[in-house]
Amino acid sequence: MAIYQNDLVYIEIEESEIPWLKIFTRTPYKELSEAPHEVKTEIWRLLDIIEKEMLAFYKPDKINIASFGNYLPHLHMHIMARFRDDSFFPEPMWGKQQREGSYRLKDFDRFCADLVKKL
Amino acid sequence: MAIYQNDLVYIEIEESEIPWLKIFTRTPYKELSEAPHEVKTEIWRLLDIIEKEMLAFYKPDKINIASFGNYLPHLHMHIMARFRDDSFFPEPMWGKQQREGSYRLKDFDRFCADLVKKL
Numbered sequence: 260m261a262i263y264q265n266d267l268v269y270i271e272i273e274e275s276e277i278p279w280l281k282i283f284t285r286t287p288y289k290e291l292s293e294a295p296h297e298v299k300t301e302i303w304r305l306l307d308i309i310e311k312e313m314l315a316f317y318k319p320d321k322i323n324i325a326s327f328g329n330y331l332p333h334l335h336m337h338i339m340a341r342f343r344d345d346s347f348f349p350e351p352m353w354g355k356q357q358r359e360g361s362y363r364l365k366d367f368d369r370f371c372a373d374l375v376k377k378l
Numbered sequence: 379m380a381i382y383q384n385d386l387v388y389i390e391i392e393e394s395e396i397p398w399l400k401i402f403t404r405t406p407y408k409e410l411s412e413a414p415h416e417v418k419t420e421i422w423r424l425l426d427i428i429e430k431e432m433l434a435f436y437k438p439d440k441i442n443i444a445s446f447g448n449y450l451p452h453l454h455m456h457i458m459a460r461f462r463d464d465s466f467f468p469e470p471m472w473g474k475q476q477r478e479g480s481y482r483l484k485d486f487d488r489f490c491a492d493l494v495k496k497l
Contacts, residue, residue, distance in 0.1 A: 290441050292429040303422055310411040321451060322409050325444040329460060329468035332440060341448060349448035351472040 263375045267301045270309075270378075275352070276360050278317055278340040278367060280309055287333040291326060294334060302336055305378060312374050313340040316366075323351060382494045386420045389428075389497075394471070395479050397436055397459040397486060399428055406452040410445060413453060421455055424497060431493050432459040435485075442470060 261269040266285065273279040282305050288294045294302075310322050319340035326336050341348050346360030380388040385404065392398040401424050407413045413421075429441050438459035445455050460467050465479030 290429060290433065291443065292426050292433070292441075299422065299426070303418065307411050307418070310409060314409065314411070321446070321448050322411075323444075323446050323448070324410065325442075325446075325470070327440070327442045327444075327470050329440050329442070329470070351444070351446050351448070351470065353470040353473045355474075 262371045263378050265301075265378075267298050268305065270305070270375075272367075272371070273337070273339075275339075276362060276364055277342065277345050277352070278313055278319075278364060278370060279352070280338050281335050282306065282309075282338070283333065283335040289328070289332045289334065291334055306336060306338055308377055309338050309374065312370070312377060313338070316370050316373070317342075320348065325351070327353075381490045382497055384420075384497075386417050387424065389424070389494075391486075391490070392456065392458075394458075395481060395483055396461065396464050396471070397432055397438075397483060397489060398471075399457050400454050401425065401428075401457070402452065402454040408447070408451045408453065410453055425455060425457055427496055428457050428493065431489070431496060432457070435489050435492070436461075439467065444470070444472075446472075 261271055263270040269283050271281045273281055284298055317340045320343050321341045323339045323341050342362040345362040346356050347354055380390055382389040388402050390400045392400055403417055436459045439462050440460045442458045442460050461481040464481040465475050466473055
């Protein structure tokens with residue numbers, strides 16, 4: 260489900276124990292460098308805002324960003340707020356599970372509602 | 379070992395079975411959004427060039443990009459050329475190994491030497 264969209268991109272929630280959003284391009288490109296300059300610039304602009312909002316709201320231990328698309332070759336960027344006590348830290352969310360995470364996602368609806376006002 | 383550096387960033391090789399480079403900021407920031415605009419812009423510029431050169435030279439099945447820094451909180455971007463027959467595809471390089479990869483890194487010295495002329 261998209262929480263935000265404009266002419267170039269849309270943003271979806273990844274269901275997870277942590278705050279995790281995905282920025283997709285409206286036009287499906289396979290690789291980042293294939294996207295027009297204005298689309299790339301829009302991705303960087305949104306990543307910057309989302310990261311700052313995640314840092315301010317959740318005070319995570321680290322932000323993680325990734326673009327893989329090996330299963331689904333439609334350009335998208337993951338942005339995640341990571342916590343020392345989440346299930347995978349310090350491994351990436353795609354890595355080996357480290358523990359039963361004690362971090363619990365809080366107020367994500369409110370975070371998203373506040374965020375989209377700033378995009 | 380840095381294969382390239384300028385006033386803002388430097389580029390290192392990650393030893394791997396695949397073509398894999400890392401862009402570090404010269405000044406160590408923890409998060410991407412903490413870096414000045416000119417540093418972020420320089421990272422995006424280099425990612426774009428490196429991706430295009432990897433696509434042209436190696437014809438990979440996908441490019442992967444990531445910024446984690448959970449172990450080492452010094453802003454850096456990974457960029458990797460991925461192949462269907464590498465050890466982890468379609469999982470990220472941090473995921474579960476899928477096979478004994480049959481992809482073998484070829485001519486990486488030449489690739490890097492050609493690349494730095496374009497940065």
